[in-house]
Amino acid sequence: MITVVTSAFGLLVAxxxxxxxxxxxxxxxxxxxxxxxxxxxALLGFAPGIFDYLAGTLGVSYPPILGVGIAIAALLIKxxxxxxxxxxxxxxxxxxxxxxALLEAxxxxxxxxxxxxx
Amino acid sequence: xxxSHSQTxxxxxxxxxxxxxxxxxxxxxxADVITSIKEAVALPVWVIDDNSQDSTARVAANTGAxxxxxxxxLGAWGAAQTGLREALRLDLDFVVTMDSDGQHLASxxxxxxxxxxxxxxxxxIGSCPERGSALRRMxxxxxxxxxxxxxxxxxxxxxxxxxxxxxxxxxxxxxxxxFQDIGVLLILERAGCRIAEHPVTxxxxxxxxxxxxxxxxxxxxxxxxxxxxxxxxxxxITPRRINPSPDAGGK
Numbered sequence: 321m322i323t324v325v326t327s328a329f330g331l332l333v334a335x336x337x338x339x340x341x342x343x344x345x346x347x348x349x350x351x352x353x354x355x356x357x358x359x360x361x362a363l364l365g366f367a368p369g370i371f372d373y374l375a376g377t378l379g380v381s382y383p384p385i386l387g388v389g390i391a392i393a394a395l396l397i398k399x400x401x402x403x404x405x406x407x408x409x410x411x412x413x414x415x416x417x418x419x420x421a422l423l424e425a426x427x428x429x430x431x432x433x434x435x436x437x438x
Numbered sequence: 439x440x441x442s443h444s445q446t447x448x449x450x451x452x453x454x455x456x457x458x459x460x461x462x463x464x465x466x467x468x469a470d471v472i473t474s475i476k477e478a479v480a481l482p483v484w485v486i487d488d489n490s491q492d493s494t495a496r497v498a499a500n501t502g503a504x505x506x507x508x509x510x511x512l513g514a515w516g517a518a519q520t521g522l523r524e525a526l527r528l529d530l531d532f533v534v535t536m537d538s539d540g541q542h543l544a545s546x547x548x549x550x551x552x553x554x555x556x557x558x559x560x561x562x563i564g565s566c567p568e569r570g571s572a573l574r575r576m577x578x579x580x581x582x583x584x585x586x587x588x589x590x591x592x593x594x595x596x597x598x599x600x601x602x603x604x605x606x607x608x609x610x611x612x613x614x615x616x617f618q619d620i621g622v623l624l625i626l627e628r629a630g631c632r633i634a635e636h637p638v639t640x641x642x643x644x645x646x647x648x649x650x651x652x653x654x655x656x657x658x659x660x661x662x663x664x665x666x667x668x669x670x671x672x673x674x675i676t677p678r679r680i681n682p683s684p685d686a687g688g689k
Contacts, residue, residue, distance in 0.1 A: 411613045417510050418520040421486075422527070425506040 323368055330362030357394065452555055452600075453531030457481050457547070458521030460514045460595075461538035462488040465497050468538050472501040478544035479551075481534070484524065486517040494538075514595065515618040519607065522599075526608045533604060535597050535618075542596040546638040550598045553636040560603040560631035561623075563589060564596030564638035577661060585620045585668030587627065589635055593619040596638055603631055620664060624671045 337354050340346035346354075364370055364387065375383035457475050461468055472483050485498035489511040499505045506520055518535050525533045532554060536542045546564055553562045567590045570578060581592055595618055599607065606612065606629055607622060615621040626633060 407614065411610055414512055414516055414613050415610065417508055417512060418516070418523055421506050421508045421520055422524055424509075425504065425524075429504075 323365060326365030326368070327362055328365075330358055330365050334358045334362065353398075361391075452551060454528075455481050455532040455534065455551070456521075456525060456530055457483045457534045457536060458486065458518055458525070459483065459503075459536050459538045460486045460488055460517030460521070461490065461494050461498065462511070462514070462517075463490045463492050463494060464538040465490070465492040465494045467540045468494050468498050468503075469501045471536070471538055471540055471544075472498060472503045474544040475536070475547065476502065479547050481547075484521050485538070486520045488512060488514070488517040513616060515615050515622070516613075518595070518618055519612060522604050522608045525604050530601070530604070532598060532600050535595055535599070537595050541640045541642070543639055543641065546596070546636075547598075550596070550636050550638070553634055554598045554600060557634040558632065559634035560600050561626055561633050562598045563591055563594050563633065563635045564598075565589070565591035565594055565635040566638050566640040567591045569640045569642075580661070581620055581664055581668055584665040584672070585624060586672045587620060587623055587668070589623065589633065591635065592623060594638075594640075596640075606631070615667075617660070617664065621667050621671070624668070628671070 334355070337346065337351055337358065341348055341351045371383045371387050375381075375386045378386065380386045457479070459468070459471065464471075468485060472485070475481070475483050483503040485495070485503045485505050487495040487498065487505055487507045489508050495505050495507050506524065508517060508520060512520070521535070522533065532551065534547050534550065536544075536547075542564065550562050550564050553559065567575075567578070578592060582588060585592075603626055606625055612622065612625055615625075623633060
């Protein structure tokens with residue numbers, strides 16, 4: 321049963337990804353990473369035996385926890401990357417807002433001077 | 439917009455300067471603040487309006503200040519940094535930063551500017567540690583502990599900065615800061631800048647609310663963020679290095 325659930329979940333999320341990209345809610349560059357993650361989870365959903373094999377090789381006595389651990393690590397890395405990107409964008413946005421304010425102040429000064437000149 | 443007044447003092451020995459005032463919804467105070475500065479010193483006054491919802495920008499402009507209006511709210515530091523970028527672009531020699539709520543007295547500007555020259559400092563903090571409540575003093579103690587900074591008033595927004603300090607603080611690195619307190623001082627100290635303090639008088643806020651001390655949750659978040667920043671960027675003094683990114687003032 322778990323195979324069906326995980327496989328169905330993988331397919332559902334894959335469909336959602338395509339939908340989000342078609343609607344321009346998700347940039348295609350992010351879509352690539354997510355597609356790989358979903359493809360891997362769907363593959364593991366269809367063939368959970370892979371985990372049993374991996375767990376045995378790595379000496380993990382309870383195979384499902386290996387999948388949970390890998391998933392948590394992957395999500396943590398993804399969240400960190402998102403925060404790094406968000407920090408970079410915040411700085412960029414702040415400096416653009418400042419730049420725009422300075423340009424607007426310049427423009428307003430020039431307009432005033434021109435009006436006085438006229 | 440240079441302002442000349444026969445009665446005002448001109449700190450011309452330091453070159454060209456300006457007074458930067460970040461302001462948010464201060465329509466009731468900003469005119470008095472600008473007027474008092476104009477009466478005290480012959481320096482242009484720039485009000486950086488942090489997207490106020492009241493008529494702060496109009497009142498400031500009518501009182502003779504140059505107004506730079508932010509289209510999105512950036513906080514007190516983001517607004518002050520806008521002024522620093524303008525100062526860098528205009529190649530000013532020094533700037534004074536002041537609060538817009540009337541807590542800082544214009545009569546202290548000249549002593550602060552003179553201290554900058556006398557102490558050959560890069561920044562002078564207008565210090566008033568007496569203003570702190572017991573809780574605030576405890577917070578300052580924790581900040582000192584985490585950051586390694588030893589100044590008596592690290593949160594004062596009343597400061598004078600020279601050209602080197604302006605360059606450093608106009609940089610993209612400084613744009614990451616949310617507050618104008620220890621993060622700013624740590625950037626300067628790590629670059630080997632000389633930080634001096636001069637005692638000033640601060641009057642209690644008569645209206646409006648502090649941006650930081652508006653609620654307990656905001657205070658707790660501010661403290662956690664500040665202590666973490668202090669610990670992460672704790673001083674590691676390196677040789678003087680004032681080479682901000684080329685876009686510091688321009689982009």
